[in-house]
Amino acid sequence: MRYFFIPLILIFSFLSCENDKEISSIDPVNWEKRRVTIDISDSLRIGQSYLPVYSEIYSESEHLTINLTATVSLRNINPSESIYLNKAAYYDTKGNLIRTYFDYPIYIKPLETIEIVIDERDTTGGAGANFVFDWAINESLHEPFFEAVMISTIEQLGISFTTQGVTIN
Template sequence: MSGLAGRFVCVLCLITLLLAAVPGHAGSPRSIYVPVYSSVVYGNKERTLSLTTMLSVRNTDARLPVTLTEVRYVNEKGQTVRNYLSAPLLLPPLGSARFIVEERDDTGGLGPSFIVTWNAAGPISPLLVQGVMIGTAGTQGISFITEGRPLP
């Protein structure tokens, strides 16, 4: 290979390596950890209120779609209870998806979480991934959200 052609190939290799390191770029799957709660303790006698949990995944990028490759519900011992996807799910620009854990589902224990793995065809704005919990007992109700955090 001549000097100029060799340099061109080296530059292309360097560009490819740099793009692979950009979050959201094809070939570089990213994961997000989302803590959720199946119940909360209330009152003086440590009574528990069961909660319905919704995982909300939002593509905040207005230009590019995102592909969700895995949405796992993990119990308090770190074991996968369920994988919500049987095939990759494409979120269009500004699109969203939701995944539900029913109130009576206690398979996650007291401290479950979700792991969301995703990919994009190019650099994108960060995903917004939240756990939304809601529960009612009689005339009382509670609702709150948690935020996902990128995994290294």
Template sequence: MMTKKYLLCYPVLLIGLLLWAEGTAYSQESPTLSKGQKIYVPAYSHIYTGNRQIPSFLTVTLSIRNTDIFHAIEIVSVDYHDTKGALIKRYLPSPVFLKALESVRYVVDYDDKAGGSGANFIVEWRSESLVNPPIMETIMIGSRSSFTSRGQAIRTAD
């Protein structure tokens, strides 16, 4: 039979757990707003399988998603680089505007093997207002595998 002493401990424990959970798992930080960034997005035109390092070729799709619900953003440049960092292709002859919540994609075909296993996109975007930064990710799909990579900000707007 439980004593009154133990019964009094349960409410205290419950309150402590709720306060701890609110401070960790249930809290959300405010998003960091920005007026622009350069983003590094990993891409893989092929990956290697097995001990013999046989390449598996992949189609790469770069997805850029404006996550701001009120403001447009301007995509200034989308540049595709190979494993050694050399520029392979500039995708934008002029800037592209994405309205609130709009998305755009750029594709590296399955047959395009120039990028290699260490390829990447450098994407520059900007906005006149402070906005939620866009999500940029690549989706790689091949006959043997598929996976995604998320972009990483490497520079903020000046």
């Protein structure tokens, strides 16, 4: 009888290992912890940046793709003052909004980097996905720096590359 339960336990253990993790590893609660109130009359410079991100790339033909994990870095390159991000919006190849990570001001401390991770199995962005970030900084500060690192490993093949954001407003 005991030997009957061992395979049953192994099967249930295997099934319980299914990954129920939410696509995109950043928990919205973490953004709420960074929430701040900023005064528009503080003479902040308001801007917007665009960052291309690839959740998949074509391989051999337009009918075969390789999924990628993307790490999106949001960096404050100022050594002494915080900066503010007001919105992080993720769009697909056709320009449709997939999700907004936050749409209220958050802070990034001096020289701090925070990340958004697009999981390899999340291909909703496609080969032409992108982010648009709204930000606010004191006039004397450097703009935030946005960068993405995409990576995939398949058997012995490793693919990785980076993209950098550009200011659009």
